[in-house]
Amino acid sequence: MKISTRALTGLAVTAAAGLALTACSSGDSAAQSSDADTGLTLMNEGKLTVCSDLPYEPFEFRDENGEIVGFDMDIASEIAADLDVELNVLDDGFEGIQSGLALNKCDISISSISITEERKGNMDFSTPYMDDDLTLVAPADGEIEDLESAAGKRVAVQTGTTGETYAQEQGLTAVGFEDAGLQLEALKAGTVDAALGNVSVLGYGIADEEGFERVEDYETGEQLGISIKKGNSAMAEAVNGTLERLDESDKLDELEEKWFGASN
Numbered sequence: 001m002k003i004s005t006r007a008l009t010g011l012a013v014t015a016a017a018g019l020a021l022t023a024c025s026s027g028d029s030a031a032q033s034s035d036a037d038t039g040l041t042l043m044n045e046g047k048l049t050v051c052s053d054l055p056y057e058p059f060e061f062r063d064e065n066g067e068i069v070g071f072d073m074d075i076a077s078e079i080a081a082d083l084d085v086e087l088n089v090l091d092d093g094f095e096g097i098q099s100g101l102a103l104n105k106c107d108i109s110i111s112s113i114s115i116t117e118e119r120k121g122n123m124d125f126s127t128p129y130m131d132d133d134l135t136l137v138a139p140a141d142g143e144i145e146d147l148e149s150a151a152g153k154r155v156a157v158q159t160g161t162t163g164e165t166y167a168q169e170q171g172l173t174a175v176g177f178e179d180a181g182l183q184l185e186a187l188k189a190g191t192v193d194a195a196l197g198n199v200s201v202l203g204y205g206i207a208d209e210e211g212f213e214r215v216e217d218y219e220t221g222e223q224l225g226i227s228i229k230k231g232n233s234a235m236a237e238a239v240n241g242t243l244e245r246l247d248e249s250d251k252l253d254e255l256e257e258k259w260f261g262a263s264n
Contacts, residue, residue: 039234040083043107048080048087051106053094055181058204058259059112060089071259072110075129075226078251079108079242093178095160103229108239112198114162115225124232125225126239129252130200134166134218137187137202138194139211146216147172153193156183162222163197172196180205187212198222200260207261 034041043049052072055061060070068089080087096102097109100122114132115125136155138144144153147170157164159176167174175192177183184205187195195202199217206212226243228235246252 038238040238041232041234042085043105044088046085048076048083048085048108049090049106050076050087051090051092051097051102051109052076052111053097053179054091055179056112056201057180059201060110061181071130071255072112074255074258075243075246075252076108076110078246079239082242082245083238094158097227098160100227100230103227107235109227112201112224113227114198114222116162119227122230123227124230124236125227126236127243128223128225129243129246130224130256132198132200132222132224134163134196134220134222135199135202135214136194136196136216136218137206137212138215140213141211142193144194144215150194154191156186156192156195158183158197161197162220166218166220167196204260 052060052068054068056070058070059072060068063069068091073087073089076089077087090102090106092102092106092109094111097111098113098119100119102109103123109123112132113119113125115128119125136144136147136150138150144150150172152173154175155167155172157167157174157176158180159178164174164176174196175186177186180197180201183195183197184202186192188209194215199214203214206214226239228239243252246255
């Protein structure tokens, strides 16, 4: 799960640190602010409003103190810092995020979103910040060892994700859950027979759980990106500038190790 350096090569560094944002207009539901020089407009003055679907450990979730933390949140914090604004996170359903509707109320969405051609029809994406694949997890002493043995069994997926699509393509009996937390809880409770989803999330979710294992991985070549309203080149430039800075300074590698461990 290393980010492709090639994917970030050639982009201009536009960290936009110290960007001065001044209020100039009001939107339908929230005051907006914009910078005349860069064309960058924010939903709320002085804030980078980010939509994310919680919980989705280790990308975005609340810690024991109720603070929203995770790999995606660290990246979002870096973008906000480069813009010299406050990070404002809205917990929103993944259906709205993956369809692009969330961008009517947020400046960007970051929620372990796989870049797909279908989604690119509704929104723009940043340069990829992580590679990911899918995995099937199941009880270690169970009957499920691969897709063939999972046929006819209840396989938990998160609704609206590439895991759900893959399960349907393979003819599995997919049981949809609103978020990854509920998906994993169902597996642990035994109300489903297996779970299918991204290695980054399901692998992390069972890492400390005895009795469960990744029975089979699938190299789907997924790449994760930050979604941006279609045609918002100023925001794309700012987001990509931060990602390039993080990549070139090896900070992305540090964040991956922090949240996923050195083995990733």
